[in-house]
Amino acid sequence: MEGLKKDVIRHVVSSLGSDYASKSAYNYYNALALAVRDRLIDNWIKTQRSYYDEKAKRVYYLSLEYLPGKSLMNNLHCLGIYETARKAMSDLGFSLEDLAEQEWDAGLGNGGLGRLASCFLDSMATLGIPGYGYGIRYDYGIFHQVIEDGKQVEQADNWMRVGNPWAYERGQHLFPVRFFGEVKNWTDEYGRLRHTWTAGDTVLAMPCDMLVPGWDNHHVINMRLWSARSDVEFDLDFFNTGNYLGAVEEKIFDEKISKVLYPSDQIEEGRELRLKQQYFFVTATIQDILRRFRKKHQDMTELPQSVAIQLNDTHPAIAIAELMRILLDEDLLDWEVAWDICVSTFAYTNHTILPEALETWPVSLLERMLPRHMQIIYEINARFLREVERVARSEDCGQLCHRDLDHLKQRVSLIQERPIKSVRMAHLAIIGSHSVNGVAALHTELLKARVFDDFQRLYPQKINNKTNGVTPRRWLWSANQPLSRLIASHIGTGFVRNLDELTQLEPLAADPAFREAWRAAKLENKQRLQAYIKRKLMRELHTEHLFDVHIKRIHEYKRQVLNLLHVVTAYNRLRHGQAADFTPRTVFFGGKAAPSYFMAKRIIHAINAVAATVNADSRVNDKLQVVYLPNYCVSQAERVIPATELSEQISTAGMEASGTGNMKFALNGALTIGTWDGATIEMAQAIGPELLFIFGMREDELVSLRQHGYNPMLYYHGDEELREALDMLRSDAFSPGQHGLFAPLVDNLLHGGDRFFVLADYRQYLGAQQDVGRLYLDQEEWTRRSILNAARMGFFSSDRAISQYAREIWDVAPMAGLQNG
Ligand code: 26M
Structure with a gap:
């Protein structure tokens, strides 16, 4: 540790040209990064030489x-000097977490x-x-x-x-x-x-x-x-x-x-x-x-x-x-x-x-x-x-x-x-x-x-x-220390390199004490997200809510609009007093739209408009909250995924090539609500389909529906709740004074052919969400499933893919x- 401290101070002075006594977090982050880079470069040269040899x-x-x-945290963990660095920087008067925030x-x-x-x-x-x-x-x-x-x-x-x-x-x-x-x-x-x-x-x-x-x-x-x-x-x-x-x-x-x-x-x-x-x-x-x-x-x-x-x-x-x-x-x-x-x-x-x-x-x-x-x-x-x-x-x-x-x-x-x-x-x-x-x-x-x-x-x-697969180093060990430490205390740290070892958790799913510890880790992550949201968005999250998360690029085929229709329907049920058994939840959205993609940008606007209405309505906002997370990016995913309980993977069947967010969530103990699409299918097969919430039409069913003539209007006329939700979006219920703002969105569904079959899957999606809400009330069973989900994710390591x-x-x-x- 003393070596690292000395190196950091040396870099503050000789590489950055600053006074080490002026305690700037920015300088100390850079100096620490340079000291870490010094440790990488020796190994890099040796590695390259060995290729030639x-x-x-x-x-x-x-x-x-x-x-x-x-890169900072990941590199510290890979080099095995995370604890050393934490102590060293704390001696120098910094929290490592704060320093890491200096990095872009x-x-x-x-x-x-x-x-x-x-x-x-x-x-x-x-x-x-x-x-x-x-x-x-x-x-x-x-x-x-x-x-x-x-x-x-x-x-x-x-x-x-x-x-x-x-x-x-x-x-x-x-x-x-x-x-x-x-x-x-x-x-x-x-x-x-x-x-x-x-x-x-x-x-x-x-x-x-x-x-x-x-x-x-x-x-x-x-x-x-x-x-x-x-x-x-x-x-x-x-x-x-x-x-x-x-x-x-x-x-x-x-x-x-x-x-x-x-x-x-x-x-x-x-x-x-x-x-x-x-x-x-x-x-x-x-x-x-x-x-x-x-x-x-x-x-x-x-x-x-x-x-x-x-x-x-x-x-x-x-x-x-x-x-x-x-x-x-x-x-x-x-x-x-x-x-x-x-x-x-x-x-x-x-x-x-x-x-x-x-x-x-x-x-x-x-x-x-x-x-x-x-x-x-x-x-x-x-x-x-x-x-x-x-x-x-x-x-x-x-x-x-x-x-x-x-x-x-x-x-x-x-x-x-x-x-x-x-x-x-x-x-x-x-x-x-x-x-x-x-x-x-x-x-x-x-x-x-x-x-x-x-x-x-x-x-x-x-x-x-x-x-596809994802790296357990970043997406479990580094992003979710509370859960990783819990896992390591029972099965050692071998899973970080060999993710199949997570199956050793399966028997623990039946152990009430382990389940309680698992929930405690999850709660710690939810509280950490709560603090972050408070700092960044000045909003207070309810950690006892179900955290329901839909983060990815905004695209019609990923169907953020389907999720939004569920939110609007839940809002209506709560307003109308038809949801006595509603499980309180916070629905998070996040993602960027291509600047030239008109419909995707309008979807973002609609989500924020619905969020503003719901969050401001004191009749419902203790039970339902909507959060739009601005600037979704890798480091934000690392904060949000460990705190997530429900992962939204609801693309139109056949359209999401694989998905990799789906894997990161399940690895961190979120349950999945999803369609029979991409790698979510293989996750369901590995975990057991009964441990996920699968809904919606399958790819071959959509092909035949398309062939026989899909008519979205049928669903509109045949489903009162759907009609109410769409009518509200089209009217100015969520866009006071801006009539027609979200009409392009609704028209696209009703008169534009609904290319992504949002209306066809709406009713089944509501059913699956109902099941989610009900299961969440049984925390023991929810936790059991959460553990089993994570335990069976070994196949989805990028190590397996690369092998x-x-x-x-x-x-x-x-x-x-x-x-x-
Ligand atoms: C093309 C032209 C001009 C500018 C940009 C592009 C372009 C950039 C990225 C086109 C496609 C791009 O990415 C596609 C993509 O991200 N596909 C996703 O790949 C993941 C990894 O395999 C899958 O998990 C996702 O399902 C798939 O959507």
Whole structure:
């Protein structure tokens, strides 16, 4: 402890240039972070050396998004110095918890996809897998959300304004990135046609490294984020022409590339700068991968034995064309050889089946910005379509007439003709990879049977499932110390590394003393949230209420509106005196809407309007409260999830690829109210469906309802409570003086086809909520179920997920000797 104290004081003085006697929390947080980083870097260097020594196969995880959140507490726990740090800082006059609050969340992602990437890095480090995360260091992460007059307002997230003590910026290791220009043809010594991409604009990519430690094992891996730097200052011509201000303007223009994270998920916007971001990040990453590879290899055909590249959705899929370009134009390999290397190296994970989220880029844009890549994509497509024709003809399917073959080719082509000629990035990713995986069992089945059915027939071995998982280090041990300590006092701490060990809790579910201790831990978390809400929102929570929580991105398919209709109905029952047996509850909502997503923003407004009405109504507000948590983010999730008793996972069946929040809640002892969707299905199977509150139509039932003609009006006319709730929303019951404010929301349900079947599931949802309320009155039974839920969550560790990727996709093994310290 004395060592750490000395290091902290030294950093306050010599790294931060401050007087250690002026006790600024900000300085002491930064100094502590630097002292922790010192302890990580030694292990990082040793880890990297061991990869070279053992000629280990490396895994590269390419993702446009990461959501690490705050690093301090997690790193202290992983290094096993949390207690030491707590005492050291307390000696210096600080509470560690307060210091940790000084850190800004690294919010370099939108939601599930980005957080999954961060959980996966944690698991690679813990399992001792030679992994690297590659991404972009956005200057501005996901926007900061404030709620003004009930509406979302976005503010810039300048997360590095005060510096980032965790990152190593490596300004000397720059990689060139080219755009635009033209392709020149030439003939090589064997008379083969060759291509060279020349001229165009050049930007530089600067690496920033953030270290990711494993749990108690001295293994530290790297998240390398690229930041755009102009090459103007390196090119004296720019200044020598005398146009000084012009040169500086160009510098600013270049550096725009890594300026901001696009704040939308599920909706594709097709902006030119977004494509620039993708290629910028991809080419820098591939250059870095090949640089490392070439240190020990000359023969490029050995690449797949040394390197696995995982594409996190299609966002980095241009990497396939980029690696082809290098192998063809720089290494001068033959097409077939280069293509085999690519397919054996790449693997692709799909995270959504919503059609509006499938990425396409206009051919005209690609031709201009990346002319050589567009040529290569055309060539990939031509060869692929010939192959499709060959397979289709060779197959013994007499029914396959030419007409069908033409249709098949149109459907699977990399190029889509309408509405404008574009490249389908998912098709590129599928053809260029040896593995295509979905993120939960149902999701993968839907990929095979619906979205990518043609590819499933062409390559029956390619599509596979890897159900998502979450890291128990952050989402149980670090976020929920009261519960973790209780668990550890009965079964030891092995569960942090091997989550299956939680099954040892099962017998304790029958033990009244353990149940009481479990409830006490939960209450402590509820009180901690209560204090936080009081501080931030100046509201008083009732900790004896059932805490019912719905936090995630705001999206129609996630059906926050269904939850809201339950709240309005509960409100009406209470007002009308028809709810004598109502179990008091507080309903929490939280989440960001894409700034361009009109309906999602209106949903936020509606939630806040209902909240204001309910909370102000003294007839009901001792029994029902609604809280909107502004600026939902990773560190907020870490506070809210441990305090949650009921987890809302109520997406339209078939639409949530997996969900990972669902796992974090159950791991922390919340019960789930949910639909038969995503990984919630597998959770129900692992836990026992009778221990969750499952309701609603299933995916196949929705397909047939859609086919037979779904008429939301039938539900409106047939259900008095539903009609009352919708009529209130449409009138100005929740928006006094602003008539029609929420009409778009209601119209969308009644006259817009209710694409997400809110009305179809309403009555069943109310029934399930009734069951929830009733069970909560029996605290012994509720607690028993809560314990069993957590006890059976072992499968949903990201360690299990990563082990499956390593074995079944990457063909890598954990490093010997590094796994256990
Ligand atoms: C696309 C174009 C332009 C800008 C942004 C995007 C974009 C960004 C993120 C599109 C989709 C994005 O993420 C999708 C996502 O988060 N999917 C979620 O992935 C989780 C991890 O697998 C799953 O658990 C969720 O069910 C799934 O919705």
